[in-house]
Amino acid sequence: MSEAPRRRRGLGVLFALFVVSALAAGALAAWGYARYQAFVDGPLSGVEAGDSVFVEAGDSFPRVLEKLRQAGIRDGHALEWRLLARRLGAAGRLQVGEYAMEPGISASELLVRMRDGKVIHHRFTIVEGWNIRELRAALARAEPLLQASSEMDDAALMEALDRPGVHPEGRFLPETYLYTRGDSDLDLLRRAGEALDRALEAAWEARAPDLPLQSAEEALILASIVEKETGVPAERGRIAGVFVRRLRAGMRLQTDPTVIYGIGSAYDGNIRRRDLLTDTPYNTYTRDGLPPTPIAMPGTEALRAATRPEPGDSLYFVAIGDGSGRHVFTRTYAEHSAAVREYLRRYRDRHGASSQ
Structure with missing residues (x-):
């Protein structure tokens, strides 16, 4: 065979090998691209309801990926995660926080959440009328709130909050607060x-x-009393009006919640005549004017009622006694005494004579 045909045949073999290699490379690239797209857009495996991942300050991308592996996610090679993070602009921009991973979430959705800081928000509600003991007990049970004040007494707590020497009662507004993992009770x-x-x-x-x-401080104290006396929100203004008129007339407030607060942790759920006669700084049966501090956490409506009470001429009120939380408001002591007798009658009818 001459040299030219031999050369042409060799070139043909080379061309065939090139075509086969190109087809193989193309097939491999297509397979790799399909695999990558399935990783990018498909649901991550190993994710269960309630799963989350926490990105902490200083976490590198490999560390975050390690946390995902520890959470049970095996999808994707480290290179695929890096390529996707770079494509989404998430590389080096993952924000600190806790991120939800519900079943069906894709790698793209998860990285976008981390890039945009769409963290899980937890809720904590301060209830109107709570005292500081109840608030601190509820904070101690809150998860995943960090407990930074558990070893502090009330004075140390207020100092940590940059309010040294301030009594903690009534100083925290009742409402629902959102927080994220990593926040503390002090935050x-x-x-x-x-x-x-x-x-x-x-x-x-x-x-x-x-x-x-005389001051906003006195308004806060009065608002806390109104909050504790109010069983029906619509009555806050009327109750505040009674106390304001008593203060104007120089009458003692004579309100049971202040007596109970003065008893403190020894209060067993019952208030007795001897309790009304035992003098404490908070006993408004034995002392004139307002107590020295708030007795509970008043909400916005109680603050408004204390500073803008409803007009009227009533100086007394007592629970109706039907379990509704409503009160009977009266102008004279004789009317009040009759209302008290009616309350006691209703109470006996509801609870029976054995409870007396």
Whole structure:
């Protein structure tokens, strides 16, 4: 065979090998691309309801990927995760926080959440009328809130909140607060304290003229009493009106919640005549004027009621006794005495003579 045909035949073999190699490479690339797209858009395996991942300050991308592996996610090679993160602009931009991983989430959706900081928000509600003991007990049970104040007494707590020497009662506004994993109880209390300051300032600025209150602090104390006495929200203004008129007339407030607060942790759920006669700084049966501090956490509506009470002429109120939380408001002591007798009758009818 001549040299030319031999050369042409060799070139043909080379061309065939090139075509086969190109086809193989193309097939491999197509397979790799299909695999990558399935990883990018498909649901991550190993994810169960309630799963989450926590990105901490200083976590590198390999560390975050390791946490995903520990959470049970085996999808994707490290290179695929890096390529996807770069494509989404998430490389080096993962934000600190806790991220939900519900079944069906894709790698793209998860990285976008981390890039945009769409973290899980937890809720904590301060209930209107709670005292500081109840608030701190509820904070201690809150998860995943970090417990930074568990070893602090009330004085140390307020110092940690940059309010040294301030009594903690009534200083935190009742509402629902959102927080994220990594936040502490001090973080939440700091926000609640600032919210109370704003609400109190607004209420005091909008106060009615000629209130027998000398300061916003006194308004806060009165609001806490109104909060504890109110069983029906619509009555806050009327109850505040009774106390304001009593203060104007120089009458003692004679309100049971202040007596109970003075008893403290020894209170067993019953208030007795001897309790009304035992003098404490909080006993408004034995002392004139307002107690020295708030007795509970008043909400925004109680603050508004204390600073803008409803007008009227009633000086007394007592529970109706039907379990509704409503009160009977009266002008004279004789009317009040009759209302008390009716309350006792209703109470006996509801609870029976054996409970007396």
